[in-house]
Structures are given as C-alpha cells and as structure tokens.
Amino acid sequence: MAGIRGKDTKPEMILRKGLHALGFRFRLHDRKLPGTPDLVFPRYKAVIFIHGCFWHGHDCHLFRLPGTRTEFWRSKIERNRAVDVRSVMALRSSDWRVGTVWECAIRGRERIPLEVVLETCASWLKSDVAELEIRGSSERTVAEPVPS
Template sequence: MVDIVAAEVRSRMMSGIRSKNTKPELILRQGLHAVGFRFRLHDRSLPGKPDIVFPRYRAVIMAHGCFWHGHDCHLFKMPTTRPDFWRAKIDRNRKIDARTRTALAQAGWRQAEVWECALKGKTRLPHDKVIDTCGQWLQSDAAELEIRGK
C-alpha cells in the first residue's frame, strides 16, 4: 500500500513523536509532584532509562505508549503499510522492555507500568485515580504495578 503523504512529510511527522516528556508522562509527573512525591527523570545509570525514578522508594514508573509497545488495547492497531517493518520494530521494543524489566528487578528496583490507554482514549481512567494508585503503590512493598485502561 502506498503512503498517502510524501516521504518528506512523513519523515517530519515521525520526527515530531517524542520518546521523552510525552503527554502521559507529563500527566503522571505533574500529578505525583502535586501530591508530594519527588523524583528524577530518565536516569541514565539505570537499565532502560526509566521515565520517572523514585530513589527514596527504590521504584520506577514507565509510561508506555500503547502503539510503540504493542499493547493489546484499542489504541494499538498494526499498520497496514510496511507490516513486516512495524512488526519487527514493535517486537524489538517488547524484547527491550522485557530485558529492562529483568535488569531492574535484578538490581532491586520496584517497577510500575502505566499504559497510555489508562490516561487517554475511550478506556481511560480518571487521572486522580491513576495518581492515587501510583502513590499507594510507591508507599507499599509491592514489587510491581500495571495500570491499563478499563
């Protein structure tokens, strides 16, 4: 299938997609900061440079985009253009996520994954509920947390 926009336009569109400071990540950061949690961002010393790092709680939160990480929700749809490329790219992202989770666990870090569908789209949860859930998890002893849309 042929792309509906020129290669230069597609390139410009794709270069505008962020890997840091995404909208879901900003929602989490602003909400957690507002309720008193302090954190570091994208700590390069940790495997996978987690989005939000809470050294005091030895915990990290990763805000995953449903498309880029191949989540099984309404926000993910495999592109019909160049499906082999996209399948390989998303599979690679999933493998990197698994390696990162394993390395963080072996280093003694607790991990939370907040999926984009929990913060936007038709299955989104109230933002304050997501923030409260993250806050309760940070103050608990639970090793893992996953928040996804309804």
C-alpha cells in the same frame, strides 16, 4: 518518525504533574538505569515507565498495526517489547520496584479517572509491592499490583 517524542509525552507530563502535586519527588529519564525509566523514585527504590500503547504493542484499542510496511512495524514493536522485558528483568535483579502505566489508562475511551491512576501510583510507591501495571478500564485488570 523524527518528530515522535521519546520523552515529555502528554501522558508522561500528566502523571509527572499529578505525582509532584501529591508530594513525590523523582528524577527523570535516568540513563544509568536499564531502559531509561521515565520516573525514578530513589527514596522508594522504584521506577515508573509510561508506555505508549502503539510503540509498545499493547493489546488495547489504541494499538493497531499499520497497513503499510507491516513487517517493518511488527519487527520494530517486537524489538521494543523485548527491550521492555530485558529492562524490567535487569531492574528487578537490582532490587528496583517497577511500575508501568499504559497510555490507555490516561487517554482514550477506556481511560481511568486521573485521580484513580494517581492514587494507585501513590499507594504502590508507599508499599513494598514489587511491580505495578495500570491499564485501561475495560481490560483484564484496572490497576492491580503484580505479585512478585
């Protein structure tokens, strides 16, 4: 597990490069904010988390609980989910807008075209919608703002 990255993952780098090319400027991994968001857009009072489907227990084809040490992995992933909920609540109570982009939206068999993901993020950043979640395409929602 020591070799697993928490920052600068491939999905994160893809999203960072695309949003930067669209003219958005951001800070990375601001440790002063709850949950240390991957991308912080102070100008828009918004943050974006890029979640790995395995590490955050997403309900998609990229997540499968390991067959060995199942209880360890279950409790670890449940802790990660609890931290995610606390972080979003703390950010929202501080009037930050919170976006989540799941790994399955960027890679895997259910991925969405990158242009769509980037356009959705850009539109959300420029709007005043409180939350955004982008998930893989065969799931319930593709890229729809979450009502506040």
